[in-house]
Amino acid sequence: MNGRRVKVTIPATTANLGPGFDALGMAFQLYSVVEMEISDHTTVEMMGKELQGTPTDKNNLLYKVAAGLFQDAGLAIPELAIRASSEAPLTRGLGSSAAAIVGALVAANHLAGEPFTREQLFEKATRLEGHPDNAGASMFGGIIVATMPEKPGDPIPYVRFSAPAGLQTLVVIPEFMLSTEKARNVLPQVYSREDVVYNVGHSSLLVAALAQGRLDLMGRAMSDRLHQPYRAKLVPGLDEILDKATEHGALGAALSGAGPTILCFFSSDEKLEKLRAFVDRVMKGHDISYRVMILQPDENGVQVEIHQR
Numbered sequence: 507m508n509g510r511r512v513k514v515t516i517p518a519t520t521a522n523l524g525p526g527f528d529a530l531g532m533a534f535q536l537y538s539v540v541e542m543e544i545s546d547h548t549t550v551e552m553m554g555k556e557l558q559g560t561p562t563d564k565n566n567l568l569y570k571v572a573a574g575l576f577q578d579a580g581l582a583i584p585e586l587a588i589r590a591s592s593e594a595p596l597t598r599g600l601g602s603s604a605a606a607i608v609g610a611l612v613a614a615n616h617l618a619g620e621p622f623t624r625e626q627l628f629e630k631a632t633r634l635e636g637h638p639d640n641a642g643a644s645m646f647g648g649i650i651v652a653t654m655p656e657k658p659g660d661p662i663p664y665v666r667f668s669a670p671a672g673l674q675t676l677v678v679i680p681e682f683m684l685s686t687e688k689a690r691n692v693l694p695q696v697y698s699r700e701d702v703v704y705n706v707g708h709s710s711l712l713v714a715a716l717a718q719g720r721l722d723l724m725g726r727a728m729s730d731r732l733h734q735p736y737r738a739k740l741v742p743g744l745d746e747i748l749d750k751a752t753e754h755g756a757l758g759a760a761l762s763g764a765g766p767t768i769l770c771f772f773s774s775d776e777k778l779e780k781l782r783a784f785v786d787r788v789m790k791g792h793d794i795s796y797r798v799m800i801l802q803p804d805e806n807g808v809q810v811e812i813h814q815r
């Protein structure tokens with residue numbers, strides 16, 4: 507088992523896409539890298555500004571997830587040398603925790619001699635994240651539709667398909683952190699039948715529109731009543747962007763995952779200038795720092811390189 511360094515590249519992701527709360531995910535060409543090898547003693551090196559402040563000892567999420575995999579496989583937990591970097595910011599709604607979990611599971615699985623299949627790793631990642639949307643998109647790339655299993659340990663039912671040709675995403679990333687936990691705590695425990703039916707209809711329409719490349723339907727289909735209305739108070743600018751983005755060149759707009767990142771889909775570079783000017787106008791009105799990125803869909807999911815020492 508020793509002498510092998512595993513390098514895993516994992517795409518950042520967005521979850522929900524509006525109405526598909528905890529069920530829809532999509533991967534972006536914005537990557538984290540996790541390198542892992544068995545060592546004499548554990549070292550955890552977090553590289554780059556995005557990972558600043560994450561633990562550099564056995565409390566790091568990457569180590570804990572890897573250790574859990576060895577334990578699940580019935581193996582002794584080894585000391586590990588771990589290095590990681592991330593192009594995506596943490597705690598902003600771009601799936602950093604799912605990327606870390608998927609990266610650690612896939613890397614540790616290789617070091618352990620591949621006791622688990624990709625499907626089993628997806629089930630473990632979903633269990634650790636609590637929902638399959640970001641984890642599925644990080645694992646398989648493209649667009650993922652998935653639900654929680656009937657009982658723990660069962661395989662996750664999912665369908666993966668490619669993002670429609672020409673779909674591009676503008677993301678507005680506010681410079682403040684919003685943990686998934688905090689953004690879930692503002693959601694109600696109970697919803698009206700009207701709101702549930704509204705989301706079933708819109709989420710179903712969105713999946714069909716994405717699968718058939720009906721970009722013309724996305725603005726209508728991306729409307730949500732289950733989480734965005736409650737999270738809007740945590741995310742300055744969200745209401746206005748959701749309301750008006752389609753009048754300024756977007757195909758549709760949504761809160762990315764649990765936020766605070768806001769995403770706008772668009773399909774032509776001509777529309778980008780207008781859309782960019784619109785989001786700048788909205789965000790400047792709220793006096794918070796933010797950055798804008800244009801992201802392309804990732805179709806590959808997690809990628810593994812094995813380096814023999």
Ligand SMILES: Nc1ncnc2c1ncn2[C@@H]1O[C@H](COP(=O)(O)OP(=O)(O)OP(=O)(O)O)[C@@H](O)[C@H]1O
Binds near residue numbers: 560598601762
């Ligand atoms: N590479 C990493 N190494 C260690 N911990 C990480 C790493 N990436 C993410 N994390 C942990 O995940 C936490 C962020 O998880 P959280 O679910 O709040 O946000 P997110 O995954 O970025 O957003 P969302 O789930 O809404 O898309 C960080 O605070 C950190 O504890």
Ligand SMILES: N[C@@H](CCO)C(=O)O
Binds near residue numbers: 527639690
């Ligand atoms: N579906 C999750 C994604 C964040 O991890 C949520 O919106 O809370």
